[in-house]
Amino acid sequence: MYHVKVFVTYKKSILDPQGETIKTALQQLNYTNVTKVVVGKYFELELSATDTPVEQQIENMCTELLTNVNMESYRYEIEQLPAKNMEE
Amino acid sequence: MYHVKVFVTYKKSILDPQGETIKTALQQLNYTNVTKVVVGKYFELELSATDTPVEQQIENMCTELLTNVNMESYRYEIEQLPAKNMEE
Numbered sequence: 454m455y456h457v458k459v460f461v462t463y464k465k466s467i468l469d470p471q472g473e474t475i476k477t478a479l480q481q482l483n484y485t486n487v488t489k490v491v492v493g494k495y496f497e498l499e500l501s502a503t504d505t506p507v508e509q510q511i512e513n514m515c516t517e518l519l520t521n522v523n524m525e526s527y528r529y530e531i532e533q534l535p536a537k538n539m540e541e
Numbered sequence: 542m543y544h545v546k547v548f549v550t551y552k553k554s555i556l557d558p559q560g561e562t563i564k565t566a567l568q569q570l571n572y573t574n575v576t577k578v579v580v581g582k583y584f585e586l587e588l589s590a591t592d593t594p595v596e597q598q599i600e601n602m603c604t605e606l607l608t609n610v611n612m613e614s615y616r617y618e619i620e621q622l623p624a625k626n627m628e629e
Contacts, residue, residue: 454576460583461583462583462585475584475606475607478606479602479606482602482605482606484588484598484602486588486589486590486591486598487586487587487588488542488587488588488589489585489586489587490584490585490586490587491584491585491586492582492583492584493582493583493584493585494580494581494582494583495548495549495550495580495581495582495583496563496578496579496580496581497550497577497578497579497581498575498577498578498579499575499576499577499578500572500574500575500576501574501576502574503574510572510574514567514570514572517570518563518566518567518570519563
């Protein structure tokens with residue numbers, strides 16, 4: 454079993470109006486020391502091992518479904534979970 | 542300067558229809574080994590140091606603006622950036 458975290462944000466060249474709005478809102482709430490806000494999506498996946506390496510599966514999932522590769526960039530962290538006790 | 546990553550997901554007791562939909566979509570794309578998908582929001586903030594500890598500031602921002610504390614839970618990672626060279 455693998456536990457995978459995927460982070461998706463806009464590419465640097467793409468405007469992020471949601472982030473700008475949140476930055477303005479935070480500054481109006483007196484957090485004037487906030488200089489930058491980026492908003493993105495966050496996915497947590499759990500998947501079992503297959504013949505395909507998990508990195509390759511995640512790359513494919515990201516490009517096929519989870520992100521818009523024209524506008525968004527992604528990164529991910531893969532954590533292998535301890536195998537479940539089969540005797541249970 | 543601090544670089545802060547905030548992760549917001551629904552509480553476990555709250556239905557996550559978006560995650561369920563993505564799980565179904567992935568399974569239809571032949572990723573049948575995906576057993577769970579959770580969708581959330583992801584924020585990256587940059588802020589400068591103030592008299593208030595940064596942890597306390599982030600806690601306040603999360604409860605005041607970034608999350609709906611009734612339905613969502615949050616966690617964050619704070620990274621201190623190296624101070625900029627003042628001679629530059």
